[in-house]
Amino acid sequence: MARRAVEQELSRERIMDAARHLFITKGYRGISMRSIGQHLGYSHGSLYYHFKEKAELFYAIVVQDFNLLSQLCHQVTKQAPSEGLTKVEQLMLEFIKFGLEHPYQYEIMFMLRDEEILSYCRNEQAKCFDMFECLVRQFLQEECHPLEHTPSFPLSMFLGMHGFISFYIQDRLTFEEILPAAVAHVKMLSQSSYRMTS
CATH class of the missing domain: 1.10.10 (Arc Repressor Mutant, subunit A)
Incomplete structure (x- = not known):
């Protein structure tokens, strides 16, 4: 007992x-x-x-954290974006917000470099990118946006978001503290991607 x-x-x-x-x-x-x-x-x-075993515990953490990020990103489909933002920009902001509000989770998901555990993360990272790409293309299709047919731009956006989070996560700043910089960054990523089609 x-x-x-x-x-x-x-x-x-x-x-x-x-x-x-x-x-x-x-x-x-x-x-x-x-x-x-x-x-x-x-x-x-x-x-x-x-x-x-420890590996099973680690993988359970990885799956849980990626599932949470996926749920937060999918919520963007059900709500109107903030004023002055497109749905794609809102999606990128949601991703950045997750990284800064859940730094331990984000570091395990995307920043650990131990060869023994990298395979646990790679599979979930690939699923996460597929989810992100699918949502981006869905939003662009709804907007009849020319980027819908551009193959490389979701990866550029994804890497741009990751770089932003990796830079600010070191200082443990809150999302609210860097919100103006985050908005400027996602707009720059969105506009840069648009110019790829021009």
Whole structure:
């Protein structure tokens, strides 16, 4: 009964939140299931009730974070963009907002470079880009925009957003603090892409 109570109290979410922070601060190789358990104040055996191994725990975090980003991006389809912005620009802002408001998640999703775990991220990164490209093309089709048929521009936009986030994420600035710069950046990306078709 005592073990069951501990397992119920130590939820998957709590384990994932702690592990996410440790993966960023100490690196994937620098932590173990034992050290995650110690960080939480539990024996590492309690973690194995939820995750068979560290790799499974890491992948669960990656999938959860990419799913959250996907949900936030898809919400753009259901709402009108802010005044002065196109839907594509609103989508890019939503992506940037996620990166700056969830820095630990974003770093795991896009910025860790450990060869042992890169394959876990690459597959989800590819799905994320496909989702982004699909939404961009959907919005452009709705606007009868000439960029709809340009093959390379979604990748240029995606990389432009990532560069912006990578620069500002180091200072742990909030999205609100850099909002004017973010708006200027997405407009520049949008206009640069448009000029590719001119």
